[in-house]
Amino acid sequence: MSIPEIILAIIAIVVGAVIGYVLHKSVYERKLDAAHETAQGILADAKKQAETDN
Numbered sequence: 001m002s003i004p005e006i007i008l009a010i011i012a013i014v015v016g017a018v019i020g021y022v023l024h025k026s027v028y029e030r031k032l033d034a035a036h037e038t039a040q041g042i043l044a045d046a047k048k049q050a051e052t053d054n
Helices: 003-053
Strands: none
Touching: none
């Protein structure tokens, strides 16, 4: 391999790693938000049920 090919390979690896990190973070944040919304819904339902049971 020549020097320009090695440099290009290193750049491609770095760009791929950055894109992978950003995509992973985005998916993680969406899942976390969905879990938070689900938890809020469960708490709201529990509070309603607790109020009607009394």
